Amino acid sequence: MATKGVFVVLEGGDGCGKSTQVKRMVSRLGDLGREVVATREPGATENGAAIRLLVLGGDHLDPRAEALLIAADRAEHVAEVIRPALERGAVVVSDRYIPSSLAYQGVARGLGVDEIARLSDWATGGLAPDIVIVLDVPAREAAGRRAGPEDRMEREPDSFREVVNQAYRDLAVRFGWTVVDGSAPVEEVADQIWAAVRPLL
Ligand SMILES: Nc1ncnc2c1ncn2[C@@H]1O[C@H](COP(=O)(O)OP(=O)(O)OP(=O)(O)O)[C@@H](O)[C@H]1O
Numbered sequence: 001m002a003t004k005g006v007f008v009v010l011e012g013g014d015g016c017g018k019s020t021q022v023k024r025m026v027s028r029l030g031d032l033g034r035e036v037v038a039t040r041e042p043g044a045t046e047n048g049a050a051i052r053l054l055v056l057g058g059d060h061l062d063p064r065a066e067a068l069l070i071a072a073d074r075a076e077h078v079a080e081v082i083r084p085a086l087e088r089g090a091v092v093v094s095d096r097y098i099p100s101s102l103a104y105q106g107v108a109r110g111l112g113v114d115e116i117a118r119l120s121d122w123a124t125g126g127l128a129p130d131i132v133i134v135l136d137v138p139a140r141e142a143a144g145r146r147a148g149p150e151d152r153m154e155r156e157p158d159s160f161r162e163v164v165n166q167a168y169r170d171l172a173v174r175f176g177w178t179v180v181d182g183s184a185p186v187e188e189v190a191d192q193i194w195a196a197v198r199p200l201l
C-alpha cells in the first residue's frame with residue numbers, strides 16, 4: 001500500500017544512542033513544521049507493552065519464541081501506529097524495527113537472516129522503511145554508557161554485543177543501510193543523521 005509519509009528507522013546495539021538521536025531528530029523535524037511520530041520497539045502499543053515484558057523480563061526465552069513475540073509486537077506496531085501515521089503524511093521515526101530482528105534473532109541467536117526477513121515481511125505486510133540508520137559504537141563503550149537495571153538482552157556478555165555489532169555492519173552492506181559512527185559527540189552524530197534524512201523530506 002502506498003503511503004505519503006516518510007519512515008525513518010534508527011538502529012544499533014543497546015546504549016548506542018538511539019533514544020538520544022530520536023529526540024534530536026524530532027526537534028529538527030518539528031522546526032520544519034512536519035508532523036512527527038517518534039516511536040520504538042518493542043512495546044509502543046498497549047498489547048506491545050505486554051509483549052515487551054515477556055521478551056525483556058524473565059531469565060530464559062526460547063529463541064524462536066523470542067522471534068515470534070517480537071514479530072507480533074511489530075505487527076501491532078505497524079497496524080496501530082506506523083501505517084496510520086504514514087497515511088496521514090507524517091514522518092515516523094522508530095527506535096528499532098526489522099533490522100533489529102535480523103541482527104539479534106537472525107544472526108546473534110542463529111535463526112537465519114533469510115527466515116527472519118520472511119517472518120518480518122509477513123508480520124508487517126511488507127512495510128519497509130525509507131531509510132535505516134545504524135549507530136555503530138564499540139560494545140564496551142556502549143555498555144559503559146548504560147545506567148539503571150539491565151534487561152534480559154543487556155545481561156548478555158560483551159561477546160554477544162560484538163556479534164550484534166558486526167551483524168549490523170554486514171547487514172548494512174547487504175541491505176543498503178546507512179552506518180554512522182555513534183562514538184562521535186551527540187551533535188556531530190545528529191548532523192550526520194540529518195544529512196542522510198534531509199533529502200528524503
Ligand atoms: N554520542 C554520544 N556520546 C556519548 N554519550 C552518548 C552519546 N549518545 C548517547 N550517549 C549517552 O549514552 C547513554 C545511552 O544513550 P541512549 O539511551 O540514547 O541509547 P539507546 O541506544 O537508546 O540505548 P537502549 O538500547 O538502552 O535504549 C545515555 O546516557 C546517553 O546520554
Ligand SMILES: [Mg+2]
Pocket residue numbers: 018019020095
Ligand atoms: Mg533507548
